[in-house]
Structure formats: C-alpha cells, structure tokens
Amino acid sequence: MAEESGTPWQAIINGLRPSLPQIWQGLPIAEQARFLRHLRSVWNAHRHRLPIEVHSRLMAEFTDGRAKLVRGRVSAVARDSDGFTLTLHTRATGDPTSVTADLAFDCTGFRPDLDQPLIRTLIERDLVCPDPHRLGLVVARNGRTIDGRGNSSPHLFAIGPLCQGTLWEITAVPEIVAEADAAAQEVALLADGQIEAAGQKAAETACS
Numbered sequence: 001m002a003e004e005s006g007t008p009w010q011a012i013i014n015g016l017r018p019s020l021p022q023i024w025q026g027l028p029i030a031e032q033a034r035f036l037r038h039l040r041s042v043w044n045a046h047r048h049r050l051p052i053e054v055h056s057r058l059m060a061e062f063t064d065g066r067a068k069l070v071r072g073r074v075s076a077v078a079r080d081s082d083g084f085t086l087t088l089h090t091r092a093t094g095d096p097t098s099v100t101a102d103l104a105f106d107c108t109g110f111r112p113d114l115d116q117p118l119i120r121t122l123i124e125r126d127l128v129c130p131d132p133h134r135l136g137l138v139v140a141r142n143g144r145t146i147d148g149r150g151n152s153s154p155h156l157f158a159i160g161p162l163c164q165g166t167l168w169e170i171t172a173v174p175e176i177v178a179e180a181d182a183a184a185q186e187v188a189l190l191a192d193g194q195i196e197a198a199g200q201k202a203a204e205t206a207c208s
Helices: 009-026 029-038 042-045 052-063 117-124 160-167 173-191
Strands: 072-081 083-090 096-101 142-147 152-156
Touching: 009 042, 009 160, 029 042, 152 173, 160 173
Parallel strands: none
Antiparallel strands: 072 083, 083 096, 142 152
8 A cells, every 4th residue: 555655665664663662562472473483584574675786786696697596494504524505495395405505694684592601691590581582681672681570680781683572673773773872871870870770670571
C-alpha cells in the first residue's frame, strides 16, 4: 500500500527505526520468538541493505558469471589446510551439498557468546541476566544491565549488539551512538552523586 501511494518501502522501514525498541518490547516473549524463527531473515534482508554502489558491483559480478547466488542454509563448516568446506542445504532441493572455498565469511549478523568467561561469571553471580532468547543481556534503554530479580546494576552497562534481545534495533551506528550517549550521561550523574542507582527496580523481565 505504501508504494501505491508513492512511498517506497525503504522509507517505511527506515521510518520504523526510532520506534522499534518500543514495538519489540511490546510483543509477548512468545511472539518475539515466533518472529525470530520465521521472519528474522526476511527483516534483516530489508532492514540491512547494501549501498547502491555495492549492489551495482555485485549485480555486475552475477551478470559476468564471476559470482553465483545459492539460496539455502549452511549446516556445517569445516576448516582444513586448503581452506573451508561448507555443507549447504539448498532451498531448491533441501539436499546437502558440499562447497569448498579459500575464504568463508559469516555475514548473518552478531551472535553474542554468553559463555565467554566474563559474561558467564557475571551471569553466575546474578549480576546480569540473559534475555529470554539469549541474544544478549537484559538492559534498560540506556544500557544499564539488569539482574535476574529485575534490579538495575549500579555500575554495569552493556552497549550495542549485546542489548539486541531487549532493544532489538541496536546493531547500527546511530542507535549505538544514542545508547552510548545515554549511558555516558547516566555515568556522569553517578559520578556526581545525583542519583542513587543500587536496587532500582528497572525491569520485570526474568532470566530465561
């Protein structure tokens, strides 16, 4: 309907960006999980688009036969001395196909490692809480981390993609800059003793 009225769909997607954290947080956890299962790749393809110049160069590669587009999913990646062997399940047949390559790049987006020692220790000490989808940590809008009891931390902040499970639209530079600015202002207030942070009830989200 947007295009029928002369508005490109790209403008609609871009216009949603400021409201996406509220929209995401307004969804029940089950609906968020459903979106992640069925629509995440569709959303990413429309939200995170190539610059026109890069797209033109890529299309030229396809036209000249120097690049090939294969639709499907990667189920395994093995590395050896000669490069990589990828196991693909193509959309056309669903059957596994092996592809060898000198280089392999994972461009599917940020996936946090919540089992890395620092974050795992913070979780075990109940200083932070994973979001229900384990996309990152439960945070307030300014990045202040929240523990399993719903209390905001007086000293810990998470910035950027580690907040994706709570805020969703927090993987691009403008949103990260805004969050970092809000966190910096909060830290400045803490340093000045203008706010009392310990024990603030900041969220009702429980650890998964």
